Amino acid sequence: MLAPKPMSRLLIVASRDQAVPIVSELYRENLFHIEDFVDQGQEGYEGFKIGTPLEGATEASTELVKVRAIENVFAIHGEDVDAKQKLSLPQIRSQIEKDLPGIEKEVEGLAGVRSKLDAKTKEYEQKIQELAPFVEIPVDLTLLRGFRFFSVFAGYVNRDVSITVPHEMQVVKGKERSFALVVVPEKNRAEVERQLQEAQFQAVTIPEETGTAQARTVYYTEQIVSVNKEIDAINEKLAKIKETHTDLLVACEEAFRAKIEQTEAPLRFATTSKVFVAEGWMPADRTQELSAALDKVTGGKVFVSELPVDPVNDPVPVEFNNPSFAKPTQMLMDIYSRPKYTEVDPTLMLAIVFPIFFGMILGDVGYGLLLLIMCLALRTVFKGDDGRQFITVLRNASISTIIFGLLFNEFLGFKFSQVVGWILGIGHVVNPIEHYESLIYSRHLLIGATEAGGHGPAIAELMIVSIWIGILHITLGRALGMINHARQDHGEHRMKCVLANFGWITVMWGIIIAIWSMFAMPLMPDLRGLPVVVSGLSLGLIVAIVFIVMGVIFIARDSPLEIVELPTIISHVLSYARLMAVGLSSVAIAMVVNYLSIGMFIGPGLENLSIVGIVMIIVGAVIFLLGHALNLALGILGGGLHSIRLHYVEFFTKFYKGGGRKYIPFGMKRRFTED
Amino acid sequence: MADVVMTLEMVQASQVGMKAIGAGLAVGLTGLGTGVAEMGIGSAAVGAVAENKDIFGLALLFTVIPETIVIFGLVVALLLLF
Numbered sequence: 216m217l218a219p220k221p222m223s224r225l226l227i228v229a230s231r232d233q234a235v236p237i238v239s240e241l242y243r244e245n246l247f248h249i250e251d252f253v254d255q256g257q258e259g260y261e262g263f264k265i266g267t268p269l270e271g272a273t274e275a276s277t278e279l280v281k282v283r284a285i286e287n288v289f290a291i292h293g294e295d296v297d298a299k300q301k302l303s304l305p306q307i308r309s310q311i312e313k314d315l316p317g318i319e320k321e322v323e324g325l326a327g328v329r330s331k332l333d334a335k336t337k338e339y340e341q342k343i344q345e346l347a348p349f350v351e352i353p354v355d356l357t358l359l360r361g362f363r364f365f366s367v368f369a370g371y372v373n374r375d376v377s378i379t380v381p382h383e384m385q386v387v388k389g390k391e392r393s394f395a396l397v398v399v400p401e402k403n404r405a406e407v408e409r410q411l412q413e414a415q416f417q418a419v420t421i422p423e424e425t426g427t428a429q430a431r432t433v434y435y436t437e438q439i440v441s442v443n444k445e446i447d448a449i450n451e452k453l454a455k456i457k458e459t460h461t462d463l464l465v466a467c468e469e470a471f472r473a474k475i476e477q478t479e480a481p482l483r484f485a486t487t488s489k490v491f492v493a494e495g496w497m498p499a500d501r502t503q504e505l506s507a508a509l510d511k512v513t514g515g516k517v518f519v520s521e522l523p524v525d526p527v528n529d530p531v532p533v534e535f536n537n538p539s540f541a542k543p544t545q546m547l548m549d550i551y552s553r554p555k556y557t558e559v560d561p562t563l564m565l566a567i568v569f570p571i572f573f574g575m576i577l578g579d580v581g582y583g584l585l586l587l588i589m590c591l592a593l594r595t596v597f598k599g600d601d602g603r604q605f606i607t608v609l610r611n612a613s614i615s616t617i618i619f620g621l622l623f624n625e626f627l628g629f630k631f632s633q634v635v636g637w638i639l640g641i642g643h644v645v646n647p648i649e650h651y652e653s654l655i656y657s658r659h660l661l662i663g664a665t666e667a668g669g670h671g672p673a674i675a676e677l678m679i680v681s682i683w684i685g686i687l688h689i690t691l692g693r694a695l696g697m698i699n700h701a702r703q704d705h706g707e708h709r710m711k712c713v714l715a716n717f718g719w720i721t722v723m724w725g726i727i728i729a730i731w732s733m734f735a736m737p738l739m740p741d742l743r744g745l746p747v748v749v750s751g752l753s754l755g756l757i758v759a760i761v762f763i764v765m766g767v768i769f770i771a772r773d774s775p776l777e778i779v780e781l782p783t784i785i786s787h788v789l790s791y792a793r794l795m796a797v798g799l800s801s802v803a804i805a806m807v808v809n810y811l812s813i814g815m816f817i818g819p820g821l822e823n824l825s826i827v828g829i830v831m832i833i834v835g836a837v838i839f840l841l842g843h844a845l846n847l848a849l850g851i852l853g854g855g856l857h858s859i860r861l862h863y864v865e866f867f868t869k870f871y872k873g874g875g876r877k878y879i880p881f882g883m884k885r886r887f888t889e890d
Numbered sequence: 891m892a893d894v895v896m897t898l899e900m901v902q903a904s905q906v907g908m909k910a911i912g913a914g915l916a917v918g919l920t921g922l923g924t925g926v927a928e929m930g931i932g933s934a935a936v937g938a939v940a941e942n943k944d945i946f947g948l949a950l951l952f953t954v955i956p957e958t959i960v961i962f963g964l965v966v967a968l969l970l971l972f
Contacts, residue, residue, distance in 0.1 A: 789965070792965045
């Protein structure tokens, strides 16, 4: 918790003939993060070379390419497929030998025929396009070519043409330009060409067809229909193959991928002609287990040793170490950056505070329920790990939204207690929470007739609460900054950095105390009553000045340039006011939607149930649905983005650097196959 | 020209109106400011993310930094109105 998993550095040495069992065991355990060997003459690695792939690498990759080609034809993606049953390796092997070549052949054949048919349709469509200008001309197309004494011109003209030599012309008027067919004696050809040029003539080739254009177009259209029927039949066949063989295909892909990754592992090892050396990282608590397993598969012919680790300078890969409820939030951490090995891992804090912020902003039972239903529905749609994690984060946020909705007493912009009253009123049950206002400060605005009475929102109190949250959150961030610097830095620099972070805290609290000594505010201590000590300065102000001066000195000792950043103390704290402001704006939109739909359309419509009244009710219902859908979308976006932003910008910048290396163990989570 | 006599009610009403105008200006102008600021950052951020997906978090962070301005405007407006 609050720190990445402790890692050990492992060195595995064995003779090359043990490579196969060792690699497959490492792959099965899915624990060992291989440190790639780069042939650059490091100390202790003189004479070592990069290894060569194990046997079977080429065959496996050829097979994988084939399987992926088939999957492409069917548009199958492994991560979208639900694993029904795990196939064992021998099962797969026999199926690969027995079924796969047949499937490959069939699919390749069908796909080939389909692409040929596709080409045919394209060709026919092209022909129809060529014939299109001639459709209006009821002449056999053979009569338009092959003359010795006549020339035939066909093409588009932009305006009327006048030809001075003897000719025959047919013009089909179009919207923007007209199609002209001109027949002239061969001897006048040059002159006619010039005259046509003046009318901006664009020639069209006369199709090599027999019969009228109309008839040919009909013929080709029929052809396209019949070809499309054939394509449909092939698609049906392919769909059947897909249905029966999807499981096998994804299992094959997984099996081949595993095979390739294993056979190519030696490319990451340092080898000599006799031995190979694999260096890497793994969680410290499982090293015993792994070395015992390696001993077992090689019969003791392996040397495994733990190397010393320098946590600050070594590139230790980082694996999160969180309780299970905080695991989905790791996705939000990875979007920012993975923590360094020596850093405080704030995932747990994010997992707790993010839903609270989200709930504070959205805070509405109705929206929370809708969001929760949406998440539960989307769980079946998202199959990838990232998607699932995202949905889980959103689900937690929606539960928090419901809780805050109860506290705020809100339901789609109405009062939750009111809504309960309406529902219970149908069954004539007394509403037990009729007089419930809200447990915390109300956010109900005075909008429209749906909000009769009431005392309006407690803006000032809500804002002070938000700012209190900001003050505490930022103080926590700076305190974590002190811890991080104490862990990561050395010597004189270390003390300076820790004190600088402390300085930021004292400056912030100094400013706050100064404000308290001068102004009275709700929910904050009033220090105006403190005795005046010297030259008109009260005790509070003196403490504030001491705090601020001390803080500024600490900050300047670390880096004088940081003094420029002092105003961010105020802007960052005030930034937390968005917890109230964004939330209030979503309440306002919800109430306006309610007022528009119910107050202005549905209410009057119900009073006067004529046709106009019914239309008004329908319009009101549409406004209600669209308005709340829009507000929910805005609320998710606003609530999510602003809560995560408060973490990324205001909280993380105080202590968190990130940039840790991801821990990627050698191996695979098998979904479709098993050993 | 007759003298315009302002009753107390009129003064109060115009004060409320002025407050509303001030609140509107606070939100509207800060919104414009945020928009202008985010315009450049946003387009650069999208370009950068297209090049390298890993920096999405950082890009988002940069993009939303000016959002604080409009939040301040909203806070000022709410304090003016209530």
